[in-house]
Amino acid sequence: MERKLLLGDEAIAHAAIDAGLSGVYSYPGTPSTEITEYIRTSAAAHERGIRSRWCTNEKTAMEAALGMSYAGKRALCCMKHVGMNVAADCFMNAAMSGVNGGMIIVSADDPSMHSSQNEQDNRFYGRFAMIPMLEPSCQQEAYDMVGHGFDLSEALGYPVLLRITTRLAHSRAGVTVRPPRPQNPLQCPADGRQRYILLPVNARRRYEALLDAQDRMREASENSPYNRYFDAQNKRRGIIATGLAFNYLVENYPGGLAHPALKICQYPLPVRLIGRMAEECDEILMLEEGAPFVEEQLKGLLGFGTKVRGRLDGTLPRSGELTPDTVAAALGKPVDTYYPVPAIVEKRPPALCRGCGHRDLFAALNETLLEYDAPKIFGDIGCYTLGALPPLHAIDTCIDMGASITMAKGAAEAGVFPSVAVIGDSTFTHSGMTGLLDCVNENSNVTIIISDNETTAMTGGQDSAGTGRLESICEGIGVAKAHLRVFVPLAKHFEEMKTIIREEIEYRGVSVLIPRRECIRTLSGKKKQNTKQ
Numbered sequence: 219m220e221r222k223l224l225l226g227d228e229a230i231a232h233a234a235i236d237a238g239l240s241g242v243y244s245y246p247g248t249p250s251t252e253i254t255e256y257i258r259t260s261a262a263a264h265e266r267g268i269r270s271r272w273c274t275n276e277k278t279a280m281e282a283a284l285g286m287s288y289a290g291k292r293a294l295c296c297m298k299h300v301g302m303n304v305a306a307d308c309f310m311n312a313a314m315s316g317v318n319g320g321m322i323i324v325s326a327d328d329p330s331m332h333s334s335q336n337e338q339d340n341r342f343y344g345r346f347a348m349i350p351m352l353e354p355s356c357q358q359e360a361y362d363m364v365g366h367g368f369d370l371s372e373a374l375g376y377p378v379l380l381r382i383t384t385r386l387a388h389s390r391a392g393v394t395v396r397p398p399r400p401q402n403p404l405q406c407p408a409d410g411r412q413r414y415i416l417l418p419v420n421a422r423r424r425y426e427a428l429l430d431a432q433d434r435m436r437e438a439s440e441n442s443p444y445n446r447y448f449d450a451q452n453k454r455r456g457i458i459a460t461g462l463a464f465n466y467l468v469e470n471y472p473g474g475l476a477h478p479a480l481k482i483c484q485y486p487l488p489v490r491l492i493g494r495m496a497e498e499c500d501e502i503l504m505l506e507e508g509a510p511f512v513e514e515q516l517k518g519l520l521g522f523g524t525k526v527r528g529r530l531d532g533t534l535p536r537s538g539e540l541t542p543d544t545v546a547a548a549l550g551k552p553v554d555t556y557y558p559v560p561a562i563v564e565k566r567p568p569a570l571c572r573g574c575g576h577r578d579l580f581a582a583l584n585e586t587l588l589e590y591d592a593p594k595i596f597g598d599i600g601c602y603t604l605g606a607l608p609p610l611h612a613i614d615t616c617i618d619m620g621a622s623i624t625m626a627k628g629a630a631e632a633g634v635f636p637s638v639a640v641i642g643d644s645t646f647t648h649s650g651m652t653g654l655l656d657c658v659n660e661n662s663n664v665t666i667i668i669s670d671n672e673t674t675a676m677t678g679g680q681d682s683a684g685t686g687r688l689e690s691i692c693e694g695i696g697v698a699k700a701h702l703r704v705f706v707p708l709a710k711h712f713e714e715m716k717t718i719i720r721e722e723i724e725y726r727g728v729s730v731l732i733p734r735r736e737c738i739r740t741l742s743g744k745k746k747q748n749t750k751q
Contacts, residue, residue, distance in 0.1 A: 224393045226386040229357045230324060231256035233364035236398040240291035240319070241269035243279035245648065246677035247298030248333040249387035250326035254296055255678070266401065272674070274683040275619070275648040276301035280308040280323065287321040287377075288414065290405035292368050299327040299340050304619065304649065306343070312377050313347035314424045315414045318407045320368035321377040328384050329508050329539035335599075335618065337537060339508035344379040344485060348428055350435050351379045351485035352444065353461035357391035359444065359483065365396070366444075374434060383507045385539060386462050436486050444483035447491050450475050456499030457549075458482060458492070460512055463505035466545040487515060496524045503548060504528035507540050567607055575735035576602040576669055578707040580612040582715035583638070583667070589720070593636045594629055598622035598650070600642035601675045601737075613640065620649030627653065627662045636723040639666045644674040647684035651691060657728045658696040665722050666730045668692075669707075671737040679740045692730050701729035708735070 224232060231253045234242065244254040257263045258270045269286070273279035276297045283295035297305065302325055309323065325340040344351040352367050354360040360382065367378040407413060412420055439445060457479045459467045464481045480495050482488065495502060496519075504513040504526055513528040520526065527533040533548050534540070543553045570577050580602075587593040597603055597613030598621065605612040615625060622639040630637035641650050646668050657664055668688055674680040684691060692702050703718055705711060715733070722729035 219394050219396055221392050221394050223390050224357055224361075225252055225388060225390050226354070226357050226360045226382055227252035227326075227388070228256045229361040229393045230364055230380070230382070231260070232393070232395060233361040234292075234294045234322070235260060235263050235266070235268065236396055237365040237368050238292050238399045238401045239263075239268055239294055240401045241283065241286045242294040242296065243269075243273050243282040243286075244296040245273050245276045245279055245301060246674050246680045247301050247326075248677055249328060249382075249384045250296045250298045250301075250324060251677045251680070252387070253294075253324060255680075262398070272680050272683075276305040277308060280305040280312070283321055283323075284308060284312050284315075284317070287317040287319040288406060288410065289319065290407075291319045291402050293319060293321050294324065295321070296324040297326070298334065299325055299338050300334060300336065300618070302340050302343055309343065309377075310347050311416055313349045313428060314416055314421060316375040316424070316427070317371060317377050318405070319402050320371035322364065322367045322371065322380050323377055324380045324382065326382050326384070326387050327508055330384070330537075332384055335616075337508065339511055340379070341381055341485065341508070341511045344381070345511075347379075348432060348435075349376050349379060350374065350438065351381055353381045353483050353485070354386065355461050355464040355481065355483055357386070357389070357393050360386065361393045361395065363444065363483075370438060374431060374438070376428075376431065376435075381461070383462055383539065432486070436489070439484045439486050440488045440490050442484040442488070444481070445488045445491060446481045447494060448475050448479040448481070450478050452477050453499045455501055455503055456480070456495040457503045457505065458495065458512065458516070459505040460507070462507050463540055463545070466540055466542045467505055469542045470546050470549055470551060482512065487512065487519075489519065492516065492519060496520050499524075501525040501527060503533065505534070505540065505545060505548070568604060569607070570601065570604045571738050573738040574601070575671055575707040575733060575738075576605060577610075578709055578712070579667070579669055579715070579733045580605045580610045581709075582707070582712055583640075583719060584610065584612055586716045586719045586723070587636070587638075590636055590723075592634070593638065594626075594634050595638045595640055596622040596626040596629065598639075598641040598645050599676075600645050601671070602640055602642055602669050605640070619645055620653055623650050623653035623664070623666055624656060626664045626666070627657050627660075630663045635663065637664050638723070639664060641666070641668055642675075643668055643670040643672065643684045643688060644682040646688070647682070647691070651695065654692065654697070654728075654730070655695050661727050663726050664728060665719070666728070668730060668732045670732050670734040671740075672734070673737045673740050675737045675739065679737065679743070688732055697728055697730050701725055701727065702732070703729070704732045704734055706735055707733035
């Protein structure tokens with residue numbers, strides 16, 4: 219067996235290819251992006267005809283993956299944690315219909331919010347849907363769990379949620395890989411209409427089937443090789459560690475664990491193993507990356523008889539990712555004090571690239587809006603969100619994908635003028651189109667700017683679903699052609715840009731502006747490639 223140095227994301231991707239994957243469906247989002255990127259650039263994936271193209275959003279990705287699973291093939295669906303909110307409708311109902319071919323859904327959570335709007339822990343989604351979950355503690359387990367997850371999915375007949383976090387996704391380790399297995403044959407389910415048509419008469423049966431499957435899921439967790447009890451002499455304290463937190467625990471005991479430890483990397487919770495620890499130990503320290511997901515369940519399982527320490531009582535920080543040092547402090551070990559970080563280098567935010575078209579757009583927009591008393595600019599998710607930072611200070615809100623348009627609509631209807639939305643081309647096709655339709659249907663007094671850099675730039679320059687189609691999409695939705703205006707955001711067009719922005723703000727209705735200029739990074743990448751050729 220070959221050994222490779224892989225990111226956690228790459229280990230998952232490589233494992234999926236080796237496990238007989240037929241298709242990966244995703245929308246780019248840190249820290250999950252590299253999984254699909256790896257498959258898209260893999261020679262082995264190309265040779266085996268594995269389908270790999272970026273989807274318009276996470277919902278369409280999950281639905282496509284479910285369709286491939288319906289056909290009997292193994293499918294992978296990847297997203298960052300907040301993407302699960304977009305895909306939740308299909309996710310919850312896929313647990314009702316079940317799957318045919320193995321289906322793994324990767325949720326890459328981002329504790330400490332390195333590149334995200336919240337710290338949500340998607341283990342809650344897995345429990346909510348009542349499906350099995352896997353949470354690797356290292357890159358090797360990330361690789362191994364993919365094959366295990368596909369087998370488990372097919373054996374139980376349900377999708378499996380694979381939850382990772384930023385540190386695992388973006389750190390490297392040696393991974394032993396296995397010989398690849400062939401893809402599944404095409405085989406649609408014989409009972410497909412009873413399972414996949416979730417009319418109430420079928421949905422009730424499917425819900426009962428899901429409830430009946432819980433015992434099998436729990437038994438799989440109790441017997442999982444990824445849930446393991448490590449005994450030790452000092453039973454004053456027992457330690458339960460999930461996923462990457464187990465790695466931090468072991469790092470603090472290089473000579474061997476001093477207290478009994480329970481490693482949990484497969485869910486539902488292995489209740490029998492937890493019961494053993496509760497019987498043997500005076501108190502339990504709970505180590506988990508993210509929310510107190512297991513800790514809260516422990517308090518319910520164990521009642522008031524066993525003291526549980528963790529994030530809820532302040533033994534560990536309530537927010538942010540764990541580190542070996544925070545775990546050491548919770549264990550009562552001394553922690554080295556480091557030199558303070560000088561203010562000049564701490565918390566330096568990212569900035570728009572030099573030569574970025576968003577810069578010129580915001581400069582013109584800011585100057586134009588000085589002519590108005592109380593303008594508001596509703597922003598969205600993407601590179602242009604950095605326009606909120608100094609020196610531009612060009613955005614007033616940023617909530618979720620597509621919210622700029624609908625928030626601008628609501629604010630306009632409350633009396634805000636001018637009410638301006640700024641959204642990127644990829645975000646517009648992800649979840650802005652429906653908001654635009656709402657605006658058109660009510661002829662809302664909004665000015666919508668789709669800042670088009672012809673790529674999904676924030677996550678590395680992936681294909682944008684709307685490239686070359688934005689005008690057609692807007693016209694099809696119903697935007698008047700006279701108020702659908704395209705221009706090139708360059709400093710030399712500064713006065714022209716201001717004139718266009720002013721004219722469309724003064725128009726009492728829906729107007730869409732499309733400043734279009736290719737991302738400076740993808741453009742420079744193309745130039746370098748052409749030079750090499």
